[in-house]
Amino acid sequence: MKLALHHRHRQERIEEALQELGHTFVYVKWDAGEAIGSGADAVLFEFKNILKEELKFLALSRRLRKAGIPVATWCLDLPNIGARKWKLPLLLKAGLVDIFATHSLQGLPEGGRVLYLPNAAWLCSYNQGSVTLEDLRDPAWYTVDVSFAGNIDSERYPEHRHRTDFLKTLASLLRGAGITYRFEDSRHMSFREQVGLIQRSRINLNIGCAADRCGEKSWGLAERCYGIPACGGFLLSDERVHGRDAFVEGEEIVMFGDIDDCFRKILYYTQAHDERRKIAENAHRRVLQEHTYARRMERLLTAVQRVKEQRGSRI
Template sequence: MKIVLNSRFGMPRLKEGLEVTGHEVLEDVWDAKDFASLGVEAALFEFRTIFNHKWRFIPLVLRLRKMGIPVATWNVDSPWHMNRGPLKVKLLLKSGLIDLYATHSLQDTERVSGPRVLYLPNAAWTSYYGMNGVSFAELWDRGDYDWDVSFLGNMNGAAYPEHRRRAAFLAGLEEFLNRRGLRVLFADVSRRPYSCAEQLGIIQRSRINLSCIAAADSTGVMSWGLTERAYGVPACGGFLLMEDRVHVMDDFARDEVATYRDPDDCREKISYYLDRPDERRRIAEKAHERVMGDHTYQQRAITLMTELES
């Protein structure tokens, strides 16, 4: 199928998944005449792009509907919706402009009327995040890890209000871990970007990789959907300790994940898993197998296109 992806910064992960699975991808096409001349069969709009370019989106989609070309969007920031208000989101989903609403979180979708709803979680971008030639035996805890606990992410709450709670959570946790004499790396990627190779090295040289408080949680209600690191860290063979989100058990079995409920539980789980290297590595290896089998962007592309073609 020939599909157009319209987004602000491109959707390289999904684009690659679509191309690997045999689809032709065009980007940044906003003229209905071009859709016709190029033989485009479907259109996918990044969720925030719809709001940022609504006066281009609406007339284009009205023409696409007359042409019989299905229109989809993928939201990976529910229920925050990239700070688009709930009323705007509700109006969009009731407008009849979208045929397929793919989302990483099914919370509140029982009230969606109009488009078909598809659960489409984040995934691992395996072209960049994988074992990179390192064996599971090399990752077994032999006492030579660089970090006991690590986190890579945006921690700049002053510049990015959606990350204030994360910054406060990590500041308190870092103080606790430092008092225990643990080696901690909490790196703010908004101030110092890390290459994929650097990220991979940190993931594989950390006993525990942490996930905490995504931008999607900015409404004060935890998103049901898992962050991309829930799949990317296991793809690299790393052990991940993440929030106990609703969709965890939709994507993993209980023996494939380690989760925590709140800050106190997070501290207890860190202590627990640092003392149990064998259990930690068994979980990491099972999570890796699950991700590589079920949670890559190639799988997401197959799911999306199967739904669009139905």
């Protein structure tokens, strides 16, 4: 199958997943002739492009659908889609997309045009490397108790203010308990440095998500929630509704409610080495089996094929 990608920037995760599955891709812009002439089986739009250029999208979507080419989009931002959020129900009701894939089902019915398609582990960048699970079972392997790597610039990115405030308060609690920690801005780290931090940390935190908006927490898991287990790390995440869809709580993931709960669980899991590693290894296996971008593209392309078959049956 050939997928046309309508994105402003390269989508390496999608490219690599399609290549792994034996499919092809091409990038297209707003030119209908280019998109139709590409020979693509479907066009996958960047969701933000649809919201920002709705008139262009309306025209192109109609041309594509008339040509029998399914139109899909993958939203990884709910509920943080800005002032244009009101356009989403109209988009779905008008039938301008055949497949609305989303990392979060909040406010949306699953089924019909809506496809639950969460983030995943980007294995080309987040993997075990030369470190084995046996290495990670050694209590002496670790150099830090608790770590976080992500965007912590709340001045430029106000949506991360809760995260930075949380980490500041948590740091004070950890210092008082003699627990070592490293909280890093991942934008200034190489992938190799991030993986090294994950694998040398007893506990890796997930707090906040770029998809959170104005106190409204996204149901979806951030990509790090899959990347950390892919590297063999132990994940302690803030509660997310879809966390229980992706993992078995207490066996593959541990989640916390508020900062007091987070601190209590840090105190417990820094000492419970064997239990911590069992959970981490369970999550590692689950991620490699189910939560990769190749598996996500399989699910998306299956939905594309279903749309094509339904259209064929109506001819």
